[in-house]
Amino acid sequence: MTPVSDPSSFSSLSKCATKHLNLIYHVDFDRHVLKGKVALTVEVLEDKFSSLTLDSKDLKIFKVSANGQAAQFALGTKHKFKGSPLEITLPFELSRGQHVIVEIEYETSPSATALQWLTPKQTAGKKHPYLFSQCQATHCRTMVPCQDTPSVKHTYYAQVSVPRELVALMSALRDGQEPDPSDSSRVIYRFRQPVSVTSSFFFFLKSCFFKMLEIGPRSRVWSEKECVDEAAFEFSETETMLKTAESLAGPYVWSQYDVLVLPPSFPYGGMENPCLTFVTPTVLAGDRSLAGVIAHEISHSWTGNLVTNRTWEHFWLNEGHTVYIERMIARCMESEQLRQFKGIGGWKELQESVKQFGANNVLTNLVPNMHEVDTDEAFSLVPYEKGFALLYHLEELMGGPEVFMGFVKSYIQLFAYGSVTTEEWKNYLFTYFKDKVDILNKVDWNGWMHTPGMPPVKPQYDTTMADACTALCQRWVKAKEEDLASFTEADVKKLNSPQLIEFMALLLQEEPFLLSHVKKMQEVYQLNSVKNAEVRFRWLRICVKAHWEEAVPLALKMATEQGRMKFTRPLFKEVYNFSKYSDEAVKTFKEHRGALHPVTAMLVAKDLKIDG
Ligand code: BES
Ligand code: ZN
Numbered sequence: 001m002t003p004v005s006d007p008s009s010f011s012s013l014s015k016c017a018t019k020h021l022n023l024i025y026h027v028d029f030d031r032h033v034l035k036g037k038v039a040l041t042v043e044v045l046e047d048k049f050s051s052l053t054l055d056s057k058d059l060k061i062f063k064v065s066a067n068g069q070a071a072q073f074a075l076g077t078k079h080k081f082k083g084s085p086l087e088i089t090l091p092f093e094l095s096r097g098q099h100v101i102v103e104i105e106y107e108t109s110p111s112a113t114a115l116q117w118l119t120p121k122q123t124a125g126k127k128h129p130y131l132f133s134q135c136q137a138t139h140c141r142t143m144v145p146c147q148d149t150p151s152v153k154h155t156y157y158a159q160v161s162v163p164r165e166l167v168a169l170m171s172a173l174r175d176g177q178e179p180d181p182s183d184s185s186r187v188i189y190r191f192r193q194p195v196s197v198t199s200s201f202f203f204f205l206k207s208c209f210f211k212m213l214e215i216g217p218r219s220r221v222w223s224e225k226e227c228v229d230e231a232a233f234e235f236s237e238t239e240t241m242l243k244t245a246e247s248l249a250g251p252y253v254w255s256q257y258d259v260l261v262l263p264p265s266f267p268y269g270g271m272e273n274p275c276l277t278f279v280t281p282t283v284l285a286g287d288r289s290l291a292g293v294i295a296h297e298i299s300h301s302w303t304g305n306l307v308t309n310r311t312w313e314h315f316w317l318n319e320g321h322t323v324y325i326e327r328m329i330a331r332c333m334e335s336e337q338l339r340q341f342k343g344i345g346g347w348k349e350l351q352e353s354v355k356q357f358g359a360n361n362v363l364t365n366l367v368p369n370m371h372e373v374d375t376d377e378a379f380s381l382v383p384y385e386k387g388f389a390l391l392y393h394l395e396e397l398m399g400g401p402e403v404f405m406g407f408v409k410s411y412i413q414l415f416a417y418g419s420v421t422t423e424e425w426k427n428y429l430f431t432y433f434k435d436k437v438d439i440l441n442k443v444d445w446n447g448w449m450h451t452p453g454m455p456p457v458k459p460q461y462d463t464t465m466a467d468a469c470t471a472l473c474q475r476w477v478k479a480k481e482e483d484l485a486s487f488t489e490a491d492v493k494k495l496n497s498p499q500l501i502e503f504m505a506l507l508l509q510e511e512p513f514l515l516s517h518v519k520k521m522q523e524v525y526q527l528n529s530v531k532n533a534e535v536r537f538r539w540l541r542i543c544v545k546a547h548w549e550e551a552v553p554l555a556l557k558m559a560t561e562q563g564r565m566k567f568t569r570p571l572f573k574e575v576y577n578f579s580k581y582s583d584e585a586v587k588t589f590k591e592h593r594g595a596l597h598p599v600t601a602m603l604v605a606k607d608l609k610i611d612g
Contacts, residue, residue: 007311007369007371008311009147009149010054010055010076010082010085011053011085011148011149012052012054012147013147013149013151014045015046015049016043016045016046016052017147017152017154018040018146018154020041020155020156021039021157023038023157023158024161025158025159027161027163027168033109034112034143035107036105036106036108036144037103038106038144039102039104040146043098044094044097044099045096049090049093050093050094051090052087052088052102054086054088054145054146054147055083055145055146056084056085056106056141056145057078058083058108058112059141060106060109062106064088065102065103066088066092066101067100069092071089071090071091071102072088072089073089081374081376082138083142088102106144108143109142111598112142113142114134114135114139114143115131115142115598116132116597117129117130122263122265124226124263128166129166132262134266134271134597136200136271137312138375139200141199148199149311150200150311151311151419153196153198153418153419154196155192155194156191156197157192158191159191160189160190162186163187164185167210169189169276171193171273171275171276172275172276173193175191175192176190177190178190197305211223211224211228213229215236216242216257219235219238219257221260221261222276224261224263227261228261231281234290237333238294238298241329244329245295245299245325248408249299249325249408250302253301254274254301254305256275256276257301258277259276259277260276260278261279261284262279263281264281264562266279266281267564267600268280268564268566269564270293270296270297271297272300272304274301277298279294283534292326292342295329296322298326298329299321302321303412304318304322306416306417307418308420309419311370311421312375312378313370313422314367314421316366316384316386316387317387317420317422317425319383320366320384320387321387321408321411323346323384323387323388325408327342338465340462340464341465341466342498343388343389343392344463346381346384346385347389348505350381350386350454351509352381353385354453354454359452360453362452363378363382364380364453365449366383366422367422376599376602377603377606389458389459391404392459393455398433398436398439407432407433411428411429422449444457465498466502468495470506472491472495473507476521477510481516484516484517489525491525501535501538504539504542507538507542508541508542508545512545514546517546518542521542527539533564540554541570541574544571544578545574545578547580549580556575556585558571560588560596565599568600569607572588572604576608585608586608586610589604590610
């Protein structure tokens, strides 16, 4: 392994490594804090070891000890997004190969960016409070002092005390529960994670009044009881997907694969917490449109959780490979044409992201420099879709999907339980395809990896499924006022829901439509009443772009009723760009700010140029 340094972490990485973590939490719903006690088992990697630095952000540290003896500690200056280094001095010296147990008593802050505390009113059931965490990429340090970097992996054990009416869940295997001996109104839930994980894929939620349904031999779905049946229907293909993924990538090592449906403010579509995938409820449209998200998060069980990017600069290794496997699952379960169709959609998303950032922006590099860059601000679909395009391009060069998936599987087996850099990935690619090195040498690696903008080569895609979408989009683009009567409901009835989404995405890429066209589209296709969030958010953006004033309240409603950043940020931005309604966008944001997830609130404030 090349020497480790991670620009997103303050923690000591070359001199010690966490191997296990034992965590005790008391969840205080009144004060919005977690009282915590953590014991880190740390392996020493150098001689004369007597101090270490951990990551922390907004934590109150009460007491630190090392192997039971009091240790000195100090919090360094707070960095805007990286937090404060926690410097610990041991009362003794250790040598390479020894272990030390560092125990820390602390408390989180009510503004911890990993956590969202929901009032009963913000939940479906309206009766109980709810708390969930989202640690990726660098928020775990607001919940626990640790080496908050994907280059460090460890097992963990945890005990979480919550009020008796609530259930606690974690990204781990459940290990029983018991009444809290110190407070009869509370219960302690225990968890164990026997496979090494990194801090960002660590956590959990605890909370609410849950219901659980079995959806397969190793899978359960958890949600507030109001939507558990709907969720069980949506996720009924989970076991088939797991089996398909195993046949592609090797055995599933995490034992359990459960799905937790979060409240609408969850900022992502899905999050691959080991053993317990988190998903947004915004895709419960009754049409299994969540299948893609689940296939994606399942794929992370291999690329992301088992093989992990060494630092966030190599994030494409997680997301690019995951998108590649997710689309291989689509190929196995549906058809090659569907995979190709998704590839075309991905290329278009890449064009959109590059346009958003600007084609010269170094954040559109496949491997961006993350020094002094906030991972939340850098987030985009570039690592997903430039990463996929590169892998798909290599697949074309190396001999097709079976051949290339053979490489991906072998890469997974080689780097399993560890972390990897782009260079190590590339070296292994050259080793695996040793007979085809001359073809690989012709690839413009610098263009693909270290140059901003679109990739140097556009791969070939089969357009069978996309043709209908392109044709209908072009009919609208070219239509004159007098042609509008030729459109009928039948145009979209011929499209399935992924095609309808693609059609909307194509329309959105065009210059703003004339208001007359958009109104006609509503009249014949009734898009205002479509529930599928992927269709709806694109449709509302098209309307606002065309300055249809009636769509403004609908767009702001969608932006605030759910908080998935993929939808909320562009909707707010679109309304803000409609100059007559800029103030309205800002006002609505300010009114709802308190109910938004802290990361969503921070990013929307930036998008709308609101200071402080
Ligand atoms: N791990 C990501 C979500 C993430 C990335 C959270 C970076 C925080 C920082 C997850 O696997 C993901 O990619 N989710 C997508 C799902 C989609 C690609 C199917 C999402 O949220 O939209
Ligand atoms: Zn992902």
